[in-house]
Amino acid sequence: MWLRIFIFTVLFNAVNAELVQLLAIWRHGDRAPGSLPYSKDQNGVTAWPRGWDQLTNIGIDQTYELGTFLRQRYVEGSQLFGPNFDKSKVFIQASDSERALESAQSVATALFPPIGNRVWNSNLSWQPVPIHSNGIDRQDTLLKPTSYDCPKYEKIKDDDQKMLASRFDSQFGDLFKFLTEMTGDSISGINADGLNDIQREIIHGLPQPNWVSGRVGNVSILPTIMDIKRQMRLEEFNSDEKGKFRGGYLLNNWLSYLEALRDGKKTFSAVLYSSHDGTLNALQSAMGMQNGELVPYAAAILLEVSRSSINDDLKVQVFYRNTTQQPPYLMEIPGCSNPCPINQFLNVYEQMRIRNLTEMNELCGNDKTTSTALNLSIFTIFSLFLAYYSC
Numbered sequence: 001m002w003l004r005i006f007i008f009t010v011l012f013n014a015v016n017a018e019l020v021q022l023l024a025i026w027r028h029g030d031r032a033p034g035s036l037p038y039s040k041d042q043n044g045v046t047a048w049p050r051g052w053d054q055l056t057n058i059g060i061d062q063t064y065e066l067g068t069f070l071r072q073r074y075v076e077g078s079q080l081f082g083p084n085f086d087k088s089k090v091f092i093q094a095s096d097s098e099r100a101l102e103s104a105q106s107v108a109t110a111l112f113p114p115i116g117n118r119v120w121n122s123n124l125s126w127q128p129v130p131i132h133s134n135g136i137d138r139q140d141t142l143l144k145p146t147s148y149d150c151p152k153y154e155k156i157k158d159d160d161q162k163m164l165a166s167r168f169d170s171q172f173g174d175l176f177k178f179l180t181e182m183t184g185d186s187i188s189g190i191n192a193d194g195l196n197d198i199q200r201e202i203i204h205g206l207p208q209p210n211w212v213s214g215r216v217g218n219v220s221i222l223p224t225i226m227d228i229k230r231q232m233r234l235e236e237f238n239s240d241e242k243g244k245f246r247g248g249y250l251l252n253n254w255l256s257y258l259e260a261l262r263d264g265k266k267t268f269s270a271v272l273y274s275s276h277d278g279t280l281n282a283l284q285s286a287m288g289m290q291n292g293e294l295v296p297y298a299a300a301i302l303l304e305v306s307r308s309s310i311n312d313d314l315k316v317q318v319f320y321r322n323t324t325q326q327p328p329y330l331m332e333i334p335g336c337s338n339p340c341p342i343n344q345f346l347n348v349y350e351q352m353r354i355r356n357l358t359e360m361n362e363l364c365g366n367d368k369t370t371s372t373a374l375n376l377s378i379f380t381i382f383s384l385f386l387a388y389y390s391c
């Protein structure tokens, strides 16, 4: 049935509208934990062939599958770009973490296998494709906004998470006492979410002690840990204000590409970003498209712009591909029809934009400009004072 709907959609669009732009962002694939999940854990780093924090074979497979999907939808389906990589049409950028960079490579490998005059080794269905990044030594406002220093946001988030944590403490006191004993770490409402790394081990079939699959009273241990993880993570993004702090800069970046397209400026057919769950959560929050779930590995948000063949109007649709089991979900755009006329789309999100780093730092209370100016004026006054007395 899905195939029939897919074919219908393709035909329908081919007749009435042409796909002209794709803005996409995905989460990296399955990964290793960042460190030993808990002190008494018997599974060391040797359980993870590529090391802590790194993409795994499962993760490579998931992102390769995503690349295959993108190829079917945009190269073979709508012929938005390709099949040969063309740098004036496609731009790929990853956050500067190894797993995001490698995920981008994996997607690109499936998306752009060499054909025709791009074949350079008949035994290898692979060619290099450029992946841009912000650099290893800098904060990445665009693709890892959750790590950007933002005191005003952090205050709000920390207060909210502390309140949530104390609710967990009163609800799951016995569980945390038990987990403290079993893990060798002091577990409470504020850090219990970190034990979700156990789930990463289970995905890889690593041996588990019996208690992991057990209960404390009527509370089943692992599902409760995973739900605490979900609630703590979403607490970072669960208001328009938080969404703007974390997602407003990336949203602005996307809206700028839409404006360039609308204004007939030279722009890319496809902008592809490789990033993190928090980056997708932040963007979903800024766009009013949260669904209360964690972002699965290799999940993708796809913003598509089509041009009507009747009147040239540009319209926007946003899809969320959080499963391989069915076509991407078409997301509702707050206060707009679906598809949404491009200018209405821009209006909907006008207030959520963070247009540049100056605005970002002002919003965050980083206020570098003010303190530099203040330091300068103090210096000036002091110099004038010296000059006056040395004459």
Ligand SMILES: *[C@@H]1O[C@H](CO)[C@@H](O)[C@H](O)[C@H]1NC(C)=O
Pocket (backbone or CB within 6 Å): 121, 122, 123
């Ligand atoms: C491809 O593989 C075959 C068999 O191993 C080998 O003889 C040949 O030299 C390879 N070709 C290239 C271009 O590496």
Ligand SMILES: *[C@@H]1O[C@H](CO)[C@@H](O)[C@H](O)[C@H]1NC(C)=O
Pocket (backbone or CB within 6 Å): 217, 218, 219
């Ligand atoms: C679990 O037990 C506690 C008290 O023992 C009770 O308040 C709570 O409703 C129970 N929860 C479920 C899901 O049965």
Ligand SMILES: *[C@@H]1O[C@H](CO)[C@@H](O)[C@H](O)[C@H]1NC(C)=O
Pocket (backbone or CB within 6 Å): 290, 291, 293, 294, 296, 320, 322, 323, 329
């Ligand atoms: C995927 O996203 C849709 C739309 O937001 C949601 O209804 C569904 O629960 C999500 N599924 C998963 C596995 O996250």
Ligand SMILES: *[C@@H]1O[C@H](CO)[C@@H](O)[C@H](O)[C@H]1NC(C)=O
Pocket (backbone or CB within 6 Å): 355, 356, 358, 359
């Ligand atoms: C940053 O954006 C604000 C708001 O649009 C604008 O007023 C300001 O001129 C911009 N600053 C820079 C340095 O581009």
Ligand SMILES: *[C@@H]1O[C@H](CO)[C@@H](O)[C@H](O)[C@H]1NC(C)=O
Pocket (backbone or CB within 6 Å): 368, 371, 372, 375
């Ligand atoms: C201003 O001066 C203070 C004290 O000397 C220093 O800590 C701060 O980093 C300076 N700020 C800037 C933006 O240079």
